[in-house]
Amino acid sequence: MKIGIVCYPTYGGSGVIATELGLGLARNGHEVHFITYRRPVRLAHFHENVFYHEVDNEDYPLFEYPPYDTALASTIVDVVKYQNLDLLHVHYAIPHAAVAYMAKKILLTQGRYVPVVTTLHGTDITLVGNNRAFAPVVEFSINKSDGVTAVSQSLKNDTLRLFKIDQDIEVIYNFIDFERFRKVDKDHFKKIIAPDGERILAHTSNFRKVKRVEDVIHIFKQVHDQVPSKLLMIGDGPERQNTERLCRQFNLCDDVRFLGKQDAIEELLAICDLFIIPSESESFGLAALEAMACEVPVISSNSGGLPEVNTHGVTGFLSDPGDIDGMARHAIELLQNEQMLEQFRKNALAQAKRFDLSNILPHYEAYYQAVLERSVVS
Numbered sequence: 001m002k003i004g005i006v007c008y009p010t011y012g013g014s015g016v017i018a019t020e021l022g023l024g025l026a027r028n029g030h031e032v033h034f035i036t037y038r039r040p041v042r043l044a045h046f047h048e049n050v051f052y053h054e055v056d057n058e059d060y061p062l063f064e065y066p067p068y069d070t071a072l073a074s075t076i077v078d079v080v081k082y083q084n085l086d087l088l089h090v091h092y093a094i095p096h097a098a099v100a101y102m103a104k105k106i107l108l109t110q111g112r113y114v115p116v117v118t119t120l121h122g123t124d125i126t127l128v129g130n131n132r133a134f135a136p137v138v139e140f141s142i143n144k145s146d147g148v149t150a151v152s153q154s155l156k157n158d159t160l161r162l163f164k165i166d167q168d169i170e171v172i173y174n175f176i177d178f179e180r181f182r183k184v185d186k187d188h189f190k191k192i193i194a195p196d197g198e199r200i201l202a203h204t205s206n207f208r209k210v211k212r213v214e215d216v217i218h219i220f221k222q223v224h225d226q227v228p229s230k231l232l233m234i235g236d237g238p239e240r241q242n243t244e245r246l247c248r249q250f251n252l253c254d255d256v257r258f259l260g261k262q263d264a265i266e267e268l269l270a271i272c273d274l275f276i277i278p279s280e281s282e283s284f285g286l287a288a289l290e291a292m293a294c295e296v297p298v299i300s301s302n303s304g305g306l307p308e309v310n311t312h313g314v315t316g317f318l319s320d321p322g323d324i325d326g327m328a329r330h331a332i333e334l335l336q337n338e339q340m341l342e343q344f345r346k347n348a349l350a351q352a353k354r355f356d357l358s359n360i361l362p363h364y365e366a367y368y369q370a371v372l373e374r375s376v377v378s
Contacts, residue, residue: 051083279301
C-alpha cells in the first residue's frame with residue numbers, strides 16, 4: 001500500500017505514534033508519505049520506503065494568521081495525485097480530519113478518490129474537540145471519515161458520549177517499539193544522578209495543567225522525606241516555571257533535575273525505579289507504557305485509558321486524580337520493598353509486551369485493507 005500520514009511533528013503522543021507507525025509500516029514493505037509542516041521529531045534519519053512532504057505555509061501580509069489548513073489541503077491533494085496514494089491516515093481530529101475531507105472533495109472533482117482513516121488521540125476529543133467553537137467540525141469530520149480509530153476504549157467511550165457519531169470506532173491501542181524502549185545497562189549514568197544509591201523517580205510530559213505536574217513535586221516531597229531519592233522532570237511546557245518555584249519552596253532543588261525535552265528518553269528511563277503520571281486526563285498513557293517497557297513500575301491516576309495500561313497492584317498503583325497522599329503512599333511502599341519492586345518490574349515488562357508494535361501493526365494493516373475494500377464496494 002501507498003499510505004499518506006498527516007500528523008503534528010512535535011513531541012506529543014499523537015505525533016510520536018503517527019511517526020512510529022509509519023516507520024513500522026515502511027519496514028513491512030509499505031510506501032509511507034509523511035505530510036506535515038516540519039519533519040517529525042522521530043523521523044531523524046533516512047528510512048527505506050519513507051518520504052517526507054513539507055507543507056509550505058508562507059506568511060502573506062493579507063492574513064493575520066497563516067492559513068495552514070488551506071496549505072495542508074493543497075499539499076495533500078498534490079501528494080495523493082502525484083505519488084498515487086491508496087489511503088490517507090490522519091492523526092488528531094483538529095484540523096487534520098477536516099482538512100482531509102476538504103482534500104478528498106477536491107480530488108473527487110478531478111476523478112480521484114482516496115479513503116481517509118482518522119485516529120483520535122485524546123485531547124482532540126476531550127479538550128479541543130469539546131470546545132463549542134470546534135465541536136461541529138470535529139463531529140462532522142469524524143462522521144465523514146471512511147474509518148475511525150481510537151487509542152483506548154476510554155477514548156472511544158468519551159467520543160460517543162460527547163458527540164453524535166454514526167460511525168463505528170475501532171479501538172487500536174497505542175504501541176511501543178521494543179527495538180528502542182528496553183532496559184539497558186546505564187549504571188555509569190545512574191551513579192552520576194544518584195551517587196549514593198538513591199532511588200530515582202521520573203515524570204515526562206508536556207507540562208500542561210492537565211498533567212498535574214505540581215502534583216509530581218508534592219508526591220516526591222513525601223517520598224523524599226521517607227526514602228533517599230532523586231527526581232527527573234523530563235519535558236517542558238507552560239507549568240514548568242510554577243513547578244520549579246515549588247521545588248525551591250520545598251528546598252528540593254538539589255534532588256530534582258529539570259531536563260527539558262529529550263530525544264533519548266529510553267536512556268533516562270533505564271536508570272529509574274519509579275515513574276509518576278498523576279494526570280487529570282489521559283486518553284492512553286504512552287509515557288507510562290514507555291516506562292513499563294523499560295521495566296519501571298508506574299504510579300498513576302486512574303483517569304481515561306491509564307487503567308488499560310497500568311494494572312493496579314501488579315504493574316504499579318492507581319489513585320484518583322489529585323490524591324497526592326495515596327500516590328505518595330504507594331510509591332513509598334514500593335520503594336521500601338525491594339522484593340515487591342522487582343516483581344512489579346517484571347510485571348510491567350510483561351504488560352508492556354502486550355502493546356509491542358509487532359502485535360499492534362497487523363491490526364492497522366487489516367483495518368486499512370477493510371477500509372479500502374469498503375471504498376471499492378461503495
